[in-house]
Amino acid sequence: MKHFINLRDIPKKDLKKIILNAKKRKIRRKNLNTLDADKDLPLKGKLLIQMFEKSSLRTRLSFYIAIKQLSGGALTLRPDELHLNKGGESLADTAKIISTFGNAFMLRTNSEKKLDLLKKHMTIPIINGLSPENHPTQILSDIFTIEEIKKKPISKLQICWIGDSNNVLNSLIEASVKFSFKLNIGCPKKYQPNRNLLKWAKKNKGNINIFNDSKKPAIGSDVIFTDKVVSMNDKVNKTKKIKDFKNFKVNLTIMKCAKKDAIFLHCLPRGSEVSNDVFLGKKSKVFHQALNRIYVQKSILLYCFEKLR
Ligand code: CP
Ligand code: NVA
Numbered sequence: 001m002k003h004f005i006n007l008r009d010i011p012k013k014d015l016k017k018i019i020l021n022a023k024k025r026k027i028r029r030k031n032l033n034t035l036d037a038d039k040d041l042p043l044k045g046k047l048l049i050q051m052f053e054k055s056s057l058r059t060r061l062s063f064y065i066a067i068k069q070l071s072g073g074a075l076t077l078r079p080d081e082l083h084l085n086k087g088g089e090s091l092a093d094t095a096k097i098i099s100t101f102g103n104a105f106m107l108r109t110n111s112e113k114k115l116d117l118l119k120k121h122m123t124i125p126i127i128n129g130l131s132p133e134n135h136p137t138q139i140l141s142d143i144f145t146i147e148e149i150k151k152k153p154i155s156k157l158q159i160c161w162i163g164d165s166n167n168v169l170n171s172l173i174e175a176s177v178k179f180s181f182k183l184n185i186g187c188p189k190k191y192q193p194n195r196n197l198l199k200w201a202k203k204n205k206g207n208i209n210i211f212n213d214s215k216k217p218a219i220g221s222d223v224i225f226t227d228k229v230v231s232m233n234d235k236v237n238k239t240k241k242i243k244d245f246k247n248f249k250v251n252l253t254i255m256k257c258a259k260k261d262a263i264f265l266h267c268l269p270r271g272s273e274v275s276n277d278v279f280l281g282k283k284s285k286v287f288h289q290a291l292n293r294i295y296v297q298k299s300i301l302l303y304c305f306e307k308l309r
């Protein structure tokens with residue numbers, strides 16, 4: 001049994017194995033319907049329990065479809081309907097019950113500490129479906145999308161992030177170390193990435209460059225990423241933060257600084273950090289990116305069940 005909580009703690013070779021497995025499984029399903037199971041029925045009879053403490057559209061749908069395609073089933077719990085969140089039951093007891101009834105637990109949470117505590121008490125795999133500090137399933141899936149579109153290993157590409165230093169960027173930084181790709185980050189000086197994470201990246205031979213500019217990091221890049229300026233966990237003055245980022249909106253001028261065949265990615269949902277013409281333009285692969293989450297969630301589940309072949 002393996003947990004999937006952040007990319008930093010997962011060995012490089014396992015992350016690569018997940019991507020490879022997703023590639024193979026996606027090709028094999030070409031003529032199947034959404035809910036048809038993969039022929040080998042790898043998770044037959046297994047139950048994925050999922051819970052969202054914050055909103056979700058893509059993660060919810062992709063995990064549901066993923067477990068179905070692996071021939072298992074999913075049950076989504078509403079946190080407001082559990083005793084736990086009303087103070088009527090401990091986290092430890094809740095964790096034990098979920099472990100007794102289900103075979104894997106996927107949680108979107110507003111607390112890193114909760115993930116840690118659950119890890120202690122659960123006897124089934126836990127998957128982090130987004131936390132304040134990480135969004136590992138998203139970034140692993142984005143690597144799959146990039147390699148699929150670019151037909152090259154990501155280590156041969158230059159990736160650029162323009163925007164806030166949030167959970168998605170943290171996972172991208174961790175991925176840049178694990179997959180050895182060059183990562184340029186463009187953000188206002190006041191919103192630099194987490195210092196400890198950068199230290200870790202440096203110690204592990206990361207190739208990460210930070211610019212307080214939105215055009216320089218894009219020059220020569222193969223992929224331009226961004227995400228919302230105000231994330232779900234942000235307890236900030238929203239109007240002020242959006243104003244602070246006014247020169248960091250991904251528009252056609254920024255896209256022109258990147259390589260001619262560069263693509264634009266965004267995990268969604270979007271806000272004011274990208275212009276409509278970029279988001280809906282030819283270089284944008286955001287809907288392809290969203291759909292690919294199904295394929296990578298499947299291989300993440302198989303990794304957790306130690307069934308990756
Ligand atoms: N990108 C992403 O995780 O989307 P949801 O918040 O809709 O799940
Ligand atoms: N950074 C965003 C990602 C949403 C999928 C958030 O945490 O709200």
